[in-house]
Amino acid sequence: MPAGEDERKVKTEASRYFSTELLNWYLANKRDLPWRKNRDPYRVWVSEIMLQQTRVDTVIPYYERFMEKFPTAAALAEAPEPEVLKLWEGLGYYSRARNLQAGAREVLALYGGIVPDDKDKVAALRGVGPYTTGAIMSIAFNRPEPAVDGNVMRVLSRYFCLEEDIAKPATRVGIEKLAGSLIPEGSAGDFNQGLMELGALVCTPKSPGCLTCPVMMHCEGRMAGKEHILPIKSKAKPPRPETRLAALITGSGEHEGKLLVRQRPETGLLAQMWELPHVLAESGAAGSVKRRGRGKVVSAELEIAAAAAASESMPADQGGASLMERHAMQADYLTRALSSDEGLLVRPTGWWGETEHVFSHIVWNVQVFRAEFGFWQQLPELAPGTESELPTAAEAAAPYGEGVPRANYRWIGPEQMKELAFPNVFVRILRDYWHGLD
DNA sequence: CATTCGTGGTT
DNA sequence: TAACCAAGAAT
Incomplete structure (x- = not known):
């Protein structure tokens, strides 16, 4: 045979x-x-x-x-x-x-x-x-x-x-x-x-x-004595670190005691879920301020100012800045970015806390700041094809008058957590925030 | 084919 | 504790 x-x-x-x-x-x-x-x-x-x-x-x-x-x-x-x-x-x-x-x-x-x-x-x-x-x-x-x-x-x-x-x-x-x-x-x-x-x-x-x-x-x-080495499986790429600067924005008047949240885009990570307003602070060093990706509107002026501040207080990314100094820089950057990206004017009132959240391919270090709501900037209408003529940061920051949010924003209290879907990282932050008020 | 998509349990 | 990984699919 x-x-x-x-x-x-x-x-x-x-x-x-x-x-x-x-x-x-x-x-x-x-x-x-x-x-x-x-x-x-x-x-x-x-x-x-x-x-x-x-x-x-x-x-x-x-x-x-x-x-x-x-x-x-x-x-x-x-x-x-x-x-x-x-x-x-x-x-x-x-x-x-x-x-x-x-x-x-x-x-x-x-x-x-x-x-x-x-x-x-x-x-x-x-x-x-x-x-x-x-x-x-x-x-x-x-x-x-x-x-x-x-x-x-x-x-x-x-x-x-x-x-x-x-x-x-x-x-x-x-x-x-x-x-x-x-x-x-x-x-x-x-x-x-x-x-x-x-x-x-x-x-x-x-x-x-x-x-x-x-x-x-x-x-x-x-x-064959191989039960412990089988199956053969190549290792996955480790997740990349990201620092996220988030804002707990409190309202006044009819929004007294509430927080401002927004809905994420239709597609991509955590699509359509709700979250605290936040921005990406690129580069692994938690305090560093750098160009943000994908053609987002961050004026050269703003970046130069931020880079200057960074180079003064954080030499050679060795964390020369104290924790307080770093938080101050981050709060400043967060405020400017929310203004520039969202037309959202807020007044930062201090650092609140931080949390780590691990996705499959990203690790978020979230630095959370408290802030008070100011107003929505009335941004000038942009004609199609004129993206290159976007306003400078100084222009964007100028108060054009009372406006409306561009993205889907809402004011919510603790009871409204039951109505909107949040990813766990923000569920934890919001739960801790409201619990801490008691 | 490689990357992008969450979260929590196990070792 | 850090790594591993779980009844995968869409792009």
């Missing part, structure tokens, strides 16, 4: 063993999770979106609240967008919420609110990629489609001793073919969930529980 044929035979037996044992293990050991109550495709869909890059324990309360509020695709499709985002507050990766609702609207418009039992149609839904397509098709419809997530790549890398870098997209494609070939006839949903369940409960990233593993006997990674 040729060596190649023999190898294939061994592999086939190990594969059959794997599929059978894993399926039986899952049926006996599966967790009782809210999205396993039934196989409603919409419920499966919502759970899979929430579970993207997010732990089961974190998702559970969000899932319960979400399904109570939006029990069907039609209910989600017809909801106001801010309401959906608010229910997602704190869960992260907020574009998932928007994409999920966009998908629900597709399902309502194209399929009468019923998630179609059709791989291509499901895959075409907004926010549904290769993994989620396989998960919905297999779990909800029991179709024999692979659903390869991080768990599955880890489990199969170990079981078959695969040494490809699972951080590479091409590796996932290969593992999908393998995973698809392992699906037992008629049990796609249970098998795929079993694969992930094993990764979550036994074949964990560090210190895998080989002694209790249902497929330990034929695990090639373990037999």
Whole structure:
């Protein structure tokens, strides 16, 4: 018998063993999770979106609240967008919420609110990629489609001793073919969930529980003594540091006791969420003042003044300035930037505190300052194509009269936190601020 | 293909 | 404690 044929035979037996044992293990050991109550495709869909890059324990309360509020695709499709985002507050990766609702609207418009039992149609839904397509098709419809997530790549890398870098997209494609070939006839949903369940409960990233593993006997990674070095995964780039200067701006008169907040842009980081007004203070050194990016209107005059101040009090970025001096410089820069960028005139009254917030690719050091609201500058209208004639800082700072904010700003009290969706970094600051007033 | 998108738990 | 990483998709 040729060596190649023999190898294939061994592999086939190990594969059959794997599929059978894993399926039986899952049926006996599966967790009782809210999205396993039934196989409603919409419920499966919502759970899979929430579970993207997010732990089961974190998702559970969000899932319960979400399904109570939006029990069907039609209910989600017809909801106001801010309401959906608010229910997602704190869960992260907020574009998932928007994409999920966009998908629900597709399902309502194209399929009468019923998630179609059709791989291509499901895959075409907004926010549904290769993994989620396989998960919905297999779990909800029991179709024999692979659903390869991080768990599955880890489990199969170990079981078959695969040494490809699972951080590479091409590796996932290969593992999908393998995973698809392992699906037992008629049990796609249970098998795929079993694969992930094993990764979550036994074949964990560090210190895998080989002694209790249902497929330990034929695990090639373990037999090769490589269970601890598999899967191979190249390291991610470390997040870049950013210093953010934020303002707690208090109002007077009808806005007495309230704070000024604003809504973020439609796209990008924390899209459409609410936040304290803040500006980027570039360069790692917490106090340094430098040109801000993307053609933002910062006049040369202002930059020269700031740079002069910086070079005087902060020689060679060695932090020669005292903490108080640095805070004074930052408050000054923040005030000028809010004026120049937003037409928002405030009077800084002191440093309030700082906090660190880690995103996947950025680390924010947030320096928070208190300030009192002054007025909105009435900025001159700009004719199209005359961006190069934007006002200088001195002109922009000149009071043209009472104006209105350019972006979406609101005055809020503590009770209004329940209406708007804030990212956690600002939830913490605002909670501490209002708590400190008591 | 590499980067951009949050947050919190685990080791 | 710093690193790692979790039921990924869009660009």
